[in-house]
Structure formats: structure tokens, C-alpha cells
Amino acid sequence: MGFTVQDMLDMKLFQKANLLWGKGGIGQEIRGVTIIESPDIVRFISGGEVLLTGLNAFQNCSPEEFRSYIAELAKKKVSALVIKRGRTVDFMEEKMAVIQEYAQKTETPVVEIPFEMPFREILNTIMEHIFSEEVIRLKYFKTTHDNFTALSLSFHSMENGVQRIVDILSKLIGNPVALFDQNLECQATTDTRIREFEIQPDAKEYSLDFYSNYKYRRQEITLEEKPEEKIGQYLVRLNVMYNARMYLVVTETEHPVNGMDFIAVENAVTALKQELFRQSSLADLEKKFQSDIMNNILNGKVHSIQELRRDSSLLGISVDASYRIIAFNLGYGSNQVDLNDTVKYTNILNNAIAIEFPNVKIQNDMDRVIVIQEVDPARKQEEYRHELKEIVMKIQKRVASTKKDLKVRAGVGRMVEGIEHIPSSFKEATDSLMFIDILGDENEDSQSKIMIFSDMGIFKLLCQLSDEKEMMEYVPESLQRLYHYKKQQRQDLILTLKTYLEHNQNLTKTAQDLYIHYKTAAYRIERISQITGIDFDNPNEVLSVRIGLVVCKMMENLKK
Template identity: 35%
Template structure:
């Protein structure tokens, strides 16, 4: 237990002493004892000292100087001031008494016949005994937590042991205050009512911490204090060790156990991180081999999966998440590559929270998710809706934190065996690319929704694709006038609306007559017969090819076709 000002009165020579003022500070801890008979003594104390004085150097001080002197002592966190009266001063000055009350710095009066040594010796003995107790307690706590760490017991056993040592419930949270483990589930959820930085010197600790007054909804709404100790792990990631002050007041001695527990938790998390890094590398290599069909034998693949507890007999859908800088933001200043950047890491966590059973692989600016689904043969559309709904939730959560980024999603179809994973991966890539082209920078697209694009994207050679563009459309693409893009957009929208000029004008925000004029101009340039369903179909296919390969490959092909 810590030696405090109020414990002084257990010393025989101080039983006749009495507190003049500052009784609110009787719980101040004492960490040393010093005689002050010089006016500049405040510059030489370090905090926690019990000060003894006859006020000889202060005899000439006026009230304001007396208050300033007391303020200096308080600022240096002195524990108390014991004043011997009868030799140089008969009455304790009013300025010292007034400042003592304001600063909660106890002033204790002793008679002149009490020698300082009869105070210093017992106080030093008590402090020495207290240090011995602390050392014994430190060794006990240190040995206990080191044993738990070496035995690989994990965070639950560490906080359970801490709870026994300090007599208060303990909860461990991640950096976002999501609970990891707790000794009392009723105290996991809380609402902060008041926040204050705690006095580290009073608790005799170098660890940063703060105190909060909180309400516990699951504990009948009771209000208590709790201490939050941030514990830094690898990559500056913090977890939070929270001591709920529900059973007893947290004391300085408790922080010996808390510091040791925090160190063990940090070591345990470093170990977990190292193991996870190895497992992730092993898993990532296996995923890459599966997605790129680099399988030497099914037996070796299943053996590798078994080592990390991955069931390859389930049905998986490959889903790709890709980050892009939003319009108006400098893409060069936004590092989107690798799991160790904050955007990828937060997206990884959001996905993991939404799909805890999913297998996630980070690659460049993408996250690849092997999404485990139930048997999709019964209702494929329901399975797809479920994935889209979850992707929308992930996207919405991500945008709350990062408005300067776009999150795009591509969804493949189900792979019923590991040999079908490359096909699902290719489909997710096509859905991601085409969905962005067709539906914008925040598209969530499934391969099954791509329609004819599913067929067209099987042809990877842009030159081969361009051969399927009909001659009539090629003439429009070769048209060198400034309004070419307007004519192409009008034709595309006109065919999408089944040649309805009114709906086309409405979507393009132009006059109806503008649309009819443009259509007639297109007919003149291309010779297209919009009454011929076969030709209309070929033009529609050509426009979709144009979406896939853009202008440059088409222009190259037109130049060589002499159109």
C-alpha cells in the first residue's frame, strides 16, 4: 500500500500534530522527505516530498509572496508542509493557510521541541518498507505474466490474472474499441460521460493513461470510472486495456500489475502478428496458385489448405474490391498499394467484419475475397443479392471514413470446386472493369449481369474485337467533325431506348428536334438502315465493343481497313 499524508499520524512523534489547513490533500502520496530552510527550495524538489520547515526564510514574506511560494510547492507536487512553530514564527501566516486550502496542500503544525530526525527516520523507514512491498509485488506480477506469455496462454488468461491481482474487472479492446475479451461481459458496452487526463505521477507510472466517467447500459445503467491504458503493438497499432473501477479504487500499487500485464499483452500480440504474417504469406501463395491454376496435384493443394485450416470443399465466389482516387483528388498523393497502407487496412477490417468466414488476399490496389456461400443451385439470384447487399454495406461504411476514394466491386460466379476458381476470378476481373465503364466509379457489378459483354470479353485481342464493328458504325467512328462524340452518344442512347426519340431527348437533356436531326445526320454519314433488325443488332454490338476497347484500338483498325 502507498504511504500517504494521513499515515503520518500513526508515527508516535506526530500523534500530537494537527492539520491546520488543506485537509483535502491528506490522500497525497509521500515519496520522500526534505527539510526546507531556503527560499528557493521549490526549484530542487522533484515531487511527492514531505517538506519540513520552521519558516525561517519566509519571515519577511508578505501575503502574496507566501501564496506564490505555496503555489510553487503545489506545482512541484509536494505532498504536505510540516511547520515547526515557536522558534521563528509563533503563528502560521494567513497567506500560507489560504493557499493551502485552495491548492489542497496540507499544512501540519508541530511544536518546536519535536526534532526533525524523529519525523525523518520513521518516514524513511515507512517508505523503505513500502518500496520492499512494491518490489515483492512487482516480482510476483512480473513472474506471473511472463509465465503466461511463455506458456502461450493468450489475452484472456492475461486479463483474468490481472483481474485477480487488482480486484477490478478488465476488458481488452482493439483500436476501434471493439471488445477482444473481458472478465465481465456486462461492462463491455459503455457510454462516455466525462473524460479527463489522469495524474501519472500520482499513480507512479510511466505508462500513458486516461480516466473516463462512463455509463454501463448492460449493468442497469450504473455510472463508474474506468481507466484506459493504450498499449502500442507493431506498426503503431494500439489496443486498449480498460480497468473498470467498479469494486475498489485503483491505486498506484495496481499499476505495477497493470504495467506488467500491458507488456505481456504487447508481446502476445507481437507473437500473434508474426504468426499471422507467416500464415497470411502461406495463404496468399496458395490463393495465387489456385486463382492462376498453378496446381501440381490436388493432394498437395488440400494438404497446404489443411495446414491453415482452410476448407476447400466449400463453394466460393471470387469478389474483387478495388480502390481508386475520386475525381478532384490527386491520385499520385494517395498511396493505395499494399495491406500496410491505412486505406487497404481499414477496408480489410470492414470486409472481415462483414464476411468473417471469407478468405481475403491483398494484391496491389485490390482485395480479393473468396466468399463462401451455401449451395447456390437452389436460388442463384438470392445468393447474388446477398453478396451485393454486403458489398453495399462495406462500401457505405468505407465512404464514411474516406470520401476521397472510390470503392469498386466486381463479382464472379460460384466456383463449385477449386478447379473453377480461375474462371470465377477472371469473371470478377471482367465485372470490375466493365462495371466501372458502364455504371461509374463506385459500381458494384456481377459478371452474370453483364449480358452480351460476357461473350465479348472472352476475346482479349482488341484488333479481333474491332473486326466485329459493322462498316456503318466504322464510318461514324471515322467521322472527323467536332460533333462526332455527340452523334455516337445520341445513337447509343437512341438504340438503348428502342429508337424512342422523346426518351432519348429526355436522357440527353436536349430538344426532341435535336435528336431527330442527329439521327438523320447519322443516317447520312453511315447509310445505316434502322429498320433492319440485323443491322441494328450489329451496331448495338459494335457500340458495346467500343465500350470495351475505347477509341484508340478502333482508330488503329480503321486506318488499316481503309474505311
């Protein structure tokens, strides 16, 4: 007979243990040992194991569900069940009654140990008694692999899956574990002291004594409560979806990390990659679902009040609230960008908006980002204008930190009451975006621009035009002559005319703005007068020319 349950109970480690039930089975041989961290681990048990559990793995099980797990356990014929109580578990008394019934019926020993006794110590000790060193590694790999696989298969892992994996790993290795994203922001941790992390310049590559698919580094850090003490910290990089990186960090606050611990880390990394992939896929699916709903609302494709209420509920917004639509896009200066870059930069814009604009609904729409913002109808327009300018400047700063020549532009529709009127605000926002290069206010950062539809005045009427012939009716013949003038000189003359009118026919400011000599500016204005016959002393004619310049710019944008 090999190592038995009686031999296990005779160990010094079990001096404070209490055999609750199943004394008749203490002569059974132990052929393995497994920690239960998920109910689905029952699938991976082959029989003859000692099972270690704090019952918190069964926290969310009803007594009936728990009974079915124990029934599956009975079929496996395990050697013993080692439990510890201390955490709050729903229906604890009912579950303990099920365990007692199982133990007495199958003569399976059930042993209770003190709450503070670590399972990892029991697991390592039993393995040393029944396996050789090489087999211990293989068995421990299977044990940790089975636990993380069972967790992935568990229905309950759908909630806080990443945190649960990190928690289990920390229990297995007896040291704090944390997960950081590529910006080194903490995503999950088991120790509040390990919420900040940086890769030290002297961090060295660390080689395991077995083959690994991952690269490890080791560095030394200090904790705030013990600044004089250096402790080891291991980090392993995870490559997840879309080339994003994450870092799993193990800190040696309790004891040095050993080879068995790295086996658990390896399996945790695999489980984390699967969970992060699952979460990313679900997020993409949810985003696509919400995007379709937003598209229907923005474009007025909801045909009944019942459908409107359903869609607003799914989107998480109120039917009767007041809203304003903001359409964002990017200016690229003189640079040309291809489709891939457009998608990339629009996603950067989307992320910046999400950070600076809390509690709004956001949708990517080709090269634009559309925002549905709930607003307070009692708020003054001037307050809103000031706030929006500040937010756009912050978005500009975030975007420019990625690529400095990107320029944020925002077109803003009027406030509407009720979700059914959102399409009109959406049209106004997109119309404002079309006029932004012509009429938009340049923000204080001198890069971003804002155009609020209610500020457009008479130019709102031009938004209704889409046919080039209709538009040409608003361009005076004098200006048409300039647009048909010699191609080589035409652009300089048009730019000079536009700048001259913007500066209220001030030649000095026109020359300064265009970086040309005063006499050059005066000559160009004289030349424009000769070509077009514009009477700059006639306010009505000057107004019609200014409108005509806007219409010509609109036609250029439509052609693009």
C-alpha cells in the same frame, strides 16, 4: 535476524493458514515475495522469497514437467511456498506429492491458505514488513514485471495470451480489467458487466506519482445494478501496430486503485503491446501463407491431386464442394488515387467484405479483393442473385462510411463443382469485372454495381479477345468513322449515341439522361447519322453498333 517465516505465520492475516510441511524451515528470513502466474517465473527468482501460487499456473503441466520446475525451485532456496487450492488443476494429487517431497527434502515451509484469501493482501503486508516505501515500489515493479515477462516467454501464453494478461492484472489489482479496440469493441474482460465502454466527454487526464510512458484518463461511470452510484474508471491508451489504438480499462468496483496498482498496470500494458505485436505478426504470416495457396488455386498452379488436397486442407476448404468466385474492386469516380491510397482503400474493402461475407476465403490481389465462396448447387440462381445484391449494398454502405465517393463493384463467376475448376470461375469473375462499367447492373443504392458472368450473353465471346486488331474487327466501319471524328465533338457524340441506344432510340429519355435540350439531342443524332451513315431503322446494324461500342470500351480499359 530480520522478518522470518515464523513472523509471517504469527500475523493475524495467517490465522486460518495451515502449515503442511517443512516446519524445520520456519526460522528462515524472508527477503522478498512473488506471485507465481507462470511456470517460467522460476527463472527470475533470486532466492529468499515467499512464493504465492494457486497452482493454476501449472494447470497444463504434466507431473514430469512439474517435477522439473520444482527441481529448479529447489536450487533457488526460497523461504516458503504459500499455496491455495480451489480451482481444478490436472494431476493435482501427483503435484501435491511432488511439493511434499520437495518440502521435506529441503525443509522449505509449505503453507496452505483459504481459497478466498487474496494474494495481493499477503504480498502487500509482507512487503511492508521487510522494505521501505521506496524499495516496496521497486520490488513490486520487479515482481509484476517478472510475472508478465515469464508469461510472455511461456509456451502456454501462445493461447489466449491477451485474456491471460488481463486476468493476471485483475488478480494483482483486485478490480475488473477490460481491453477495447479503437472501435471500442471489447476484446477481453474479467467482468461481464464491463463489456461496453465509451470515453466520457468529461474524462480528465490523470497523472501518476511516478514517470510513465503512457497517458491515463479517469472518468466516473454507473453500473446497471447500481445506477445511483458513481464509480471511478481509469483508461490507458495503447498505440499498437499500423497506428491502431487500444484501451486498457480498470474499473473500481471493489476498491480504489492505488499507486501499487498502477505499477502493475504499467507492466501489463507493456506485456499487452508485446502480445498484440506477436499476434499481429503471426496473423500477417498466416495471411501471406494462405494468400500464396489461394493464388495457386485461383490460377491453376496446382499440378497434382495430392497437392490440391494438401492445399485445400491447409486453406480449410473441401476438394469436392461447389464454389463461385467473386472479384471486387472500387470505383473512385472522377478522382485520381495514388498507390498508397489504393492499398488503403482496398484494405477497407477487404474488411467490409469479411464482416458481411462470413465463411468465405478472401485475398487481396493488387487493387482487387477475390472471394472464394462455397455455394449450394441446389439453390436457384435468382435467390443467389438477390442475396448477393443485398450483401454488396451492405458492403457499399460500410465502405462509403469511410469515404463516401468510393463505389463497390463485383464481378461474379459461374458456379463450378470441385476445387480444380475454380480457375475458370476466377477468370469469369475478372472478365465480368472488366465489363461492369459497360454492362453491369446498378444496385438499388445507385452506387454499387454487379456483373454476373452468366448474364453477359454474346459478350462472353468478347472476353476471349485480347489483341487490339482482333477487337477492331468487331467494330463496324460506321462506328470507326465516329471514333476518328474531330476530337472536340467526338466524346459528346459518342456519349449521345450510347445513351440513345440504351434508351431504345427514345430522344426524350436521351435528353433527360444527358441533361440537354430535346432539340440538342435530336441535332446530335442527326449529326451522327451524317458522319457514320448508321441506319437506325435497321435492327442488325443497330446491334452491330451496340457491340462495337462495348468493344471500344474494352480497348480503352486494356490501354489503361
